[in-house]
Amino acid sequence: MTRVIMHGCNGKMGQVISGLIAADDSIELVAGVDAKDDGHNPYPVFRRISECMVEADCIIDFSAAAAVDGLLDYCAEKRIPCVLCTTGLSEEQLEKVKETSEKTAILKSANMSLGINLLLKLVKNAADVLANAGFDMEIVEKHHNLKVDAPSGTALALADSINEELNHEYTYVFDRSSRREKRPQKEIGISSVRGGTIVGDHDVIFAGTDEVITFSHTAYSKAVFGRGAVQAAKFLVGKPAGMYDMSNVIADILG
Numbered sequence: 001m002t003r004v005i006m007h008g009c010n011g012k013m014g015q016v017i018s019g020l021i022a023a024d025d026s027i028e029l030v031a032g033v034d035a036k037d038d039g040h041n042p043y044p045v046f047r048r049i050s051e052c053m054v055e056a057d058c059i060i061d062f063s064a065a066a067a068v069d070g071l072l073d074y075c076a077e078k079r080i081p082c083v084l085c086t087t088g089l090s091e092e093q094l095e096k097v098k099e100t101s102e103k104t105a106i107l108k109s110a111n112m113s114l115g116i117n118l119l120l121k122l123v124k125n126a127a128d129v130l131a132n133a134g135f136d137m138e139i140v141e142k143h144h145n146l147k148v149d150a151p152s153g154t155a156l157a158l159a160d161s162i163n164e165e166l167n168h169e170y171t172y173v174f175d176r177s178s179r180r181e182k183r184p185q186k187e188i189g190i191s192s193v194r195g196g197t198i199v200g201d202h203d204v205i206f207a208g209t210d211e212v213i214t215f216s217h218t219a220y221s222k223a224v225f226g227r228g229a230v231q232a233a234k235f236l237v238g239k240p241a242g243m244y245d246m247s248n249v250i251a252d253i254l255g
Contacts, residue, residue: 011034013062016223059071059075060083072093079103127162131165151174156172156190202217235248
């Protein structure tokens with residue numbers, strides 16, 4: 001039985017994951033952490049991770065960037081693995097993630113869905129062919145009106161996947177409103193839309209002369225991310241210190 005602490009348990013994703021774990025006999029949610037708690041959870045909830053004394057095998061994090069520093073300190077001290085799903089981290093925090101991974105296993109992914117992680121591979125292959133043929137590349141991401149960071153971590157991961165294939169020769173552009181010039185070839189435009197209850201929608205556009213190829217992924221519920229996070233937690237238990245991502249989980253599933 002895998003014992004899990006849910007960091008950010010009263011957020012929307014925290015509650016989704018709580019429900020998924022409750023229905024899974026191979027994993028147990030032994031504690032939660034959230035600044036706000038009304039006592040409705042069937043497990044103990046602590047306001048700060050530093051207050052949690054419950055033993056666990058792994059932490060799943062869907063919280064806020066401001067809470068991640070304390071989480072990383074806790075993971076390093078306790079040597080407890082963590083599935084880190086919070087986005088919008090600063091460069092300093094990303095460096096701290098790497099430092100923490102030297103002491104315990106950290107699985108960091110901008111998006112936990114199987115479909116998105118397959119898309120990361122597909123756009124890399126497409127860029128290898130189409131960028132060299134002169135295609136322009138743009139990414140449009142859409143999320144609900146409560147999402148606080150922009151662009152999404154997934155949009156940045158898609159851009160990074162493309163840029164890695166292209167020897168990091170491309171720059172990212174997030175706003176064209178102040179520019180009055182022709183679009184340079186070696187850039188990737190990233191646009192954000194916030195509205196309604198959109199769970200997550202990502203389009204990667206390759207625009208060439210007289211033809212456009214678009215890769216699209218749409219999430220219709222948060223459960224697709226929750227299932228990936230639960231699978232990742234099961235995978236991470238017992239792994240040596242280091243950085244992991246969803247590609248490792250997928251490889252483990254495939255055997």
